[in-house]
Amino acid sequence: MPKYMLIMRGTDESNAAVRSGFEELAASTYKYIEDLVKAGVFVEAAGLDEPDQSVVVDFSGQTPVVTDGPYGETKELFGGYFLLDVASKQEAVEWAQRMPAVTGSKVEIRRVAGDDERPPETAEPAGTASESSGRG
Amino acid sequence: MGPAEVEAVWRIESARIVAALTRFTGDFGLAEEAAQEAVAEALVAWPLAAPDSPAGWLMATARRRAIDAIRRRAALKDRHALLAVDPVVNEDVDPDRIDDDILALMFISCHPVLSPEARVALTLRVVGGLSTEEIARAFLVSVPTVQARITRAKKTIAAAGVPFELPAAGERRDRLGGVLSVLYVIFTEGSTATSGDRLLRPDVAYEAIRLARTLAALQPDEPEVHGLLALCELTAARFPARTAPDGSAVLLEDQDRRRWDHSAIRRGLASLVKASSRGLGPYGLQAAIAAAHATAPSVEATDWDRIVVLYEALGRVAPSPVVELNRAVAVAMASGPAQALAIVDELVALDRLPGSHLLPTVRGELLVRLGRRSEARAELELAARLCPNQRERSVLLHKAAELE
Numbered sequence: 001m002p003k004y005m006l007i008m009r010g011t012d013e014s015n016a017a018v019r020s021g022f023e024e025l026a027a028s029t030y031k032y033i034e035d036l037v038k039a040g041v042f043v044e045a046a047g048l049d050e051p052d053q054s055v056v057v058d059f060s061g062q063t064p065v066v067t068d069g070p071y072g073e074t075k076e077l078f079g080g081y082f083l084l085d086v087a088s089k090q091e092a093v094e095w096a097q098r099m100p101a102v103t104g105s106k107v108e109i110r111r112v113a114g115d116d117e118r119p120p121e122t123a124e125p126a127g128t129a130s131e132s133s134g135r136g
Numbered sequence: 137m138g139p140a141e142v143e144a145v146w147r148i149e150s151a152r153i154v155a156a157l158t159r160f161t162g163d164f165g166l167a168e169e170a171a172q173e174a175v176a177e178a179l180v181a182w183p184l185a186a187p188d189s190p191a192g193w194l195m196a197t198a199r200r201r202a203i204d205a206i207r208r209r210a211a212l213k214d215r216h217a218l219l220a221v222d223p224v225v226n227e228d229v230d231p232d233r234i235d236d237d238i239l240a241l242m243f244i245s246c247h248p249v250l251s252p253e254a255r256v257a258l259t260l261r262v263v264g265g266l267s268t269e270e271i272a273r274a275f276l277v278s279v280p281t282v283q284a285r286i287t288r289a290k291k292t293i294a295a296a297g298v299p300f301e302l303p304a305a306g307e308r309r310d311r312l313g314g315v316l317s318v319l320y321v322i323f324t325e326g327s328t329a330t331s332g333d334r335l336l337r338p339d340v341a342y343e344a345i346r347l348a349r350t351l352a353a354l355q356p357d358e359p360e361v362h363g364l365l366a367l368c369e370l371t372a373a374r375f376p377a378r379t380a381p382d383g384s385a386v387l388l389e390d391q392d393r394r395r396w397d398h399s400a401i402r403r404g405l406a407s408l409v410k411a412s413s414r415g416l417g418p419y420g421l422q423a424a425i426a427a428a429h430a431t432a433p434s435v436e437a438t439d440w441d442r443i444v445v446l447y448e449a450l451g452r453v454a455p456s457p458v459v460e461l462n463r464a465v466a467v468a469m470a471s472g473p474a475q476a477l478a479i480v481d482e483l484v485a486l487d488r489l490p491g492s493h494l495l496p497t498v499r500g501e502l503l504v505r506l507g508r509r510s511e512a513r514a515e516l517e518l519a520a521r522l523c524p525n526q527r528e529r530s531v532l533l534h535k536a537a538e539l540e
Binding site: 001034037038040042043085087088090091093094114 | 339343
């Protein structure tokens with residue numbers, strides 16, 4: 001079965017809402033995970049530490065620059081993920097719709113590529129891309 | 137909403153719906169039919185107007201269809217009194233009960249009154265939510281055959297008066313063995329197709345894993361459930377490396393171990409730990425053997441002595457000629473082909489595996505290693521003649537041809 005990652009993306013507002021209603025959300029999330037486990041599709045899940053605890057390594061210049069805090073140019077923050085083993089993308093979507101979430105947050109669904117899959121060869125090598133953006 | 141969405145909701149919800157309806161109507165066959173009717177309606181209705189709660193819609197519709205059927209029967213039997221009772225009472229379904237219900241469904245689908253084929257079909261249909269077509273495709277039998285098996289199974293269960301309830305605790309452990317063996321049959325069908333031209337049918341194997349995970353969540357205190365799950369995860373971990381790009385089989389010794397699914401190995405090892413709380417049963421022992429392979433960097437670096445010991449233990453708790461044959465293979469790796477050939481020759485002398493291609497396959501390999509080339513070729517050719525899987529057969533013929 002293909003694996004899908006349900007990536008939880010919040011905003012500053014939704015993250016604040018999570019903190020204020022944490023107990024309730026934790027309980028419903030626990031129930032949600034239990035449902036996933038009993039349906040045999042749960043692989044793993046994790047929540048990430050507060051965004052202000054993060055470190056960013058920026059490759060836009062000639063050498064990587066390390067700074068504190070979240071990447072500044074997006075309002076959406078990657079807050080945690082579920083990894084599911086399901087039969088289809090539709091099934092992943094169906095589970096994602098049942099996820100307990102606060103208003104304003106989003107769930108992105110991405111298939112996890114298999115071990116034997118490689119990115120298309122026509123794609124520009126990552127090194128080249130960051131170099132050109134560094135000069136621009 | 138299209139058919140794919142309906143299918144996704146059905147896959148997630150079917151067992152709960154059938155279970156709740158069986159509790160509600162007391163009739164397993166009726167519940168299953170009502171649920172199927174609800175899906176058929178969803179396929180027509182949802183593309184026009186998607187419901188707010190797809191699962192709730194399916195449940196409500198299935199319940200209505202079940203009530204219709206009860207009314208029809210009541211009318212037939214001229215028992216209008218039944219109608220006075222409003223059957224829609226279980227609006228609130230207790231989630232704890234639901235878990236028991238799904239477990240009860242598994243036990244009913246794998247009931248000892250049914251033939252093994254019927255158990256497999258019914259489990260995939262009722263607990264797994266697979267369609268008749270999917271089951272037929274998975275087992276390379278015709279749709280009418282699957283339909284007939286399911287219909288007959290439901291009649292058998294009704295005739296036997298199987299109640300919709302969990303077996304008593306004492307009985308449950310015995311019956312659990314039947315449930316595990318059905319899941320294992322489904323898994324092995326997916327991991328080595330018994331016939332046809334494809335070596336693997338991963339969908340079938342993964343469905344078995346999903347069901348085994350469900351069972352492990354519902355019966356967390358049964359070590360063998362975790363043992364079966366570990367065995368399935370560790371075996372499935374090798375799938376990405378088991379076939380070459382052209383679909384031909386790649387033997388364990390030639391597999392690129394970097395392509396094994398390492399998260400599946402981690403999950404399998406975690407399940408194995410849970411399985412070993414009170415010593416290992418037959419599935420746990422097989423999982424431990426799979427774990428020895430999964431954690432070895434190469435065939436040479438594999439702990440073959442440990443595998444021999446595990447096969448000896450397996451031969452004691454679940455003796456079978458296939459276990460003996462596998463022990464012979466491990467002995468060949470641990471102590472050399474001569475000792476292994478003695479085990480294999482004994483199996484031949486006792487005719488313990490009549491008609492199986494596995495025995496001449498192993499015997500052929502051992503003779504190759506002993507340098508007895510012409511005998512080896514004859515054995516491998518015999519194995520190819522007996523082998524029902526085309527992919528495996530071509531590997532055997534190729535090996536035999538190399539001995540010319």
